[in-house]
Amino acid sequence: MNAIIESRNLKLWYGDHQVLKSISMEIPEHEITALIGPSGCGKSTFLKTLNRMNDLVGNVRITGEVNYNGKNIYSPEVDVTKLRREIGMVFQKPNPFPMSIYENVAYGPKTHGIRSKTELDGIVEESLKASALWEEVKDRLKTSALGLSGGQQQRLCIARAISVHPSVILMDESTASLDPVSTGKIEDLLMELKSQYTVIMVTHNMQQAVRISDRCAFFLMGELVESGSTEQLFAKPQDKRTEAYITGRFG
Amino acid sequence: MGRRTKIENTVSLLKEKIMQAVFFIAACTSILAVALICIFLFANGIPAMVKIGLPEFLTGQIWKPGNNIYGILPMILGSICVTAGAAVIGVPIGILTAVFMAEYCPKQIYKPLKMATELLAGIPSIVYGFFGLVVLVPVIRAIFPMETDGMNILTAAILLGMMILPTIIGVSEAALRAVPRSYYEGALALGATKERSIFSVMLPAAKSGVIAAVVLGIGRAVGETMAVMMIAGNQPRMPKGILQGVRTLTTNIVLEMGYATDLHREALIATAVVLFVFILIINFAVAFLNRKAAD
Numbered sequence: 219m220n221a222i223i224e225s226r227n228l229k230l231w232y233g234d235h236q237v238l239k240s241i242s243m244e245i246p247e248h249e250i251t252a253l254i255g256p257s258g259c260g261k262s263t264f265l266k267t268l269n270r271m272n273d274l275v276g277n278v279r280i281t282g283e284v285n286y287n288g289k290n291i292y293s294p295e296v297d298v299t300k301l302r303r304e305i306g307m308v309f310q311k312p313n314p315f316p317m318s319i320y321e322n323v324a325y326g327p328k329t330h331g332i333r334s335k336t337e338l339d340g341i342v343e344e345s346l347k348a349s350a351l352w353e354e355v356k357d358r359l360k361t362s363a364l365g366l367s368g369g370q371q372q373r374l375c376i377a378r379a380i381s382v383h384p385s386v387i388l389m390d391e392s393t394a395s396l397d398p399v400s401t402g403k404i405e406d407l408l409m410e411l412k413s414q415y416t417v418i419m420v421t422h423n424m425q426q427a428v429r430i431s432d433r434c435a436f437f438l439m440g441e442l443v444e445s446g447s448t449e450q451l452f453a454k455p456q457d458k459r460t461e462a463y464i465t466g467r468f469g
Numbered sequence: 470m471g472r473r474t475k476i477e478n479t480v481s482l483l484k485e486k487i488m489q490a491v492f493f494i495a496a497c498t499s500i501l502a503v504a505l506i507c508i509f510l511f512a513n514g515i516p517a518m519v520k521i522g523l524p525e526f527l528t529g530q531i532w533k534p535g536n537n538i539y540g541i542l543p544m545i546l547g548s549i550c551v552t553a554g555a556a557v558i559g560v561p562i563g564i565l566t567a568v569f570m571a572e573y574c575p576k577q578i579y580k581p582l583k584m585a586t587e588l589l590a591g592i593p594s595i596v597y598g599f600f601g602l603v604v605l606v607p608v609i610r611a612i613f614p615m616e617t618d619g620m621n622i623l624t625a626a627i628l629l630g631m632m633i634l635p636t637i638i639g640v641s642e643a644a645l646r647a648v649p650r651s652y653y654e655g656a657l658a659l660g661a662t663k664e665r666s667i668f669s670v671m672l673p674a675a676k677s678g679v680i681a682a683v684v685l686g687i688g689r690a691v692g693e694t695m696a697v698m699m700i701a702g703n704q705p706r707m708p709k710g711i712l713q714g715v716r717t718l719t720t721n722i723v724l725e726m727g728y729a730t731d732l733h734r735e736a737l738i739a740t741a742v743v744l745f746v747f748i749l750i751i752n753f754a755v756a757f758l759n760r761k762a763a764d
């Protein structure tokens with residue numbers, strides 16, 4: 219197993235409230251890792267430590283390490299903008315920019331210095347195809363992204379994340395606000411994307427974790443209780459608390 | 470028993486009707502005020518425009534009431550120059566201040582800064598005028614001793630630029646704060662810097678509010694009278710450079726209204742009509758922008 223991300227003794231406090239209690243975990247490359255657990259257990263917080271979106275929160279304290287390709291992303295010389303380019307993120311609620319569909323996808327590449335129109339056109343098409351949205355929007359690239367349906371908006375956000383060619387994509391309950399059809403489309407999409415990207419997704423939906431994840435990690439009150447292959451974690455949970463959660467006894 | 474409820478019902482119904490009428494009358498007052506102002510302005514101003522001749526009035530370059538020559542083009546241009554200058558100075562500073570307050574400002578600085586901008590809005594124009602007279606005029610005179618006595622378009626533009634700051638800052642800041650945070654996070658998550666996220670996503674998303682702020686500020690600058698009168702020089706001649714004294718539509722009225730009679734007086738009211746049309750255009754622009762923002 220080749221771990222692309224590894225957290226070591228990662229602890230996080232908001233003020234004096236400890237939210238992550240010494241998380242050590244390896245995330246293998248080109249697989250889908252699902253983070254599950256009852257709400258408030260720290261899944262989103264953990265996910266946001268991986269691309270340092272927690273930097274935006276005032277009053278946060280982090281100890282331990284998160285190694286990406288063997289380098290600690292919390293060491294002072296790390297360029298956070300470069301890091302976020304390599305570790306992209308799709309949020310829970312679709313958040314396309316109030317611009318055209320084209321501009322949404324071109325925003326990332328432009329941010330990283332690509333100016334050539336043909337190159338941008340190419341990236342936009344390729345990203346929208348990769349997120350299975352191209353056929354639906356190719357005739358209205360210049361119209362506002364806010365006119366798309368929720369499911370389309372979320373796929374646009376995936377296209378936007380892909381447009382800067384990250385190696386890892388973080389998804390925080392990114393299908394939670396969508397209908398089953400859109401959710402299905404995005405799940406199919408993720409299965410395809412994993413040949414090129416490493417996906418780490420938070421999900422509330424255990425069927426979804428079973429359907430698409432290769433590995434699974436169960437969080438409870440800021441602790442990583444158990445992690446392993448999804449099959450094994452659901453078939454033979456090692457910890458009683460995991461078993462209780464997946465059989466629906468709490469959460 | 471049944472009778473009583475009936476009476477009570479009638480009474481409460483009557484009360485409701487009366488209250489409705491009161492509200493209606495209150496609402497009518499403001500409409501009535503606008504209507505009366507319009508009627509007064511147009512009834513008194515239009516005859517003068519007809520007597521002088523509309524083209525001569527609007528495009529005449531000479532204002533000599535003593536000789537019965539009434540051309541207000543110098544004042545129209547004066548108002549435009551001074552307002553444009555105020556916008557050039559006030560708009561960038563105002564928008565950048567709003568960005569600072571909404572996105573960068575540390576909590577400890579925010580409160581005093583907010584209070585300062587609000588206070589700036591509450592200062593009477595006569596006080597601004599004195600500030601201009603005592604501070605700006607000597608400074609400008611010292612910088613350009615050969616060209617000006619210090620009372621000119623530049624001085625007026627600087628002072629008006631300061632006066633429109635609170636409007637621009639307040640409205641732009643509110644517009645920026647109304648933009649969903651998720652846009653900002655989305656841009657950062659793509660690897661954009663804070664500056665890029667703000668200037669390429671947040672500010673464009675707040676565009677209609679920011680434009681409304683600018684238009685409101687311009688409206689304030691066009692209508693300002695006292696402060697401008699104290700520092701602009703007030704010469705009724707075609708402006709030929711920013712270091713020349715200038716008279717605006719508003720100051721033209723105030724300066725001469727006290728002693729004007731007959732056609733002269735009517736011509737001043739006609740000047741007010743032109744000013745009123747300016748303000749109407751600006752208000753419609755704001756309404757139009759708000760409607761566009763709501764879509």
Ligand SMILES: Nc1ncnc2c1ncn2[C@@H]1O[C@H](COP(=O)(O)OP(=O)(O)O)[C@@H](O)[C@H]1O
Nearest residue numbers: 232237255256257258259260261262263264275
């Ligand atoms: N910005 C924040 N400031 C303070 N506390 C927070 C913040 N974000 C989350 N928390 C707290 O951290 C805990 C974990 O939250 P979160 O990571 O969002 O959980 P999950 O995603 O598993 O539902 C919760 O108790 C939550 O209240």
Ligand SMILES: [Mg+2]
Nearest residue numbers: 261262263420
């Ligand atoms: Mg969460």
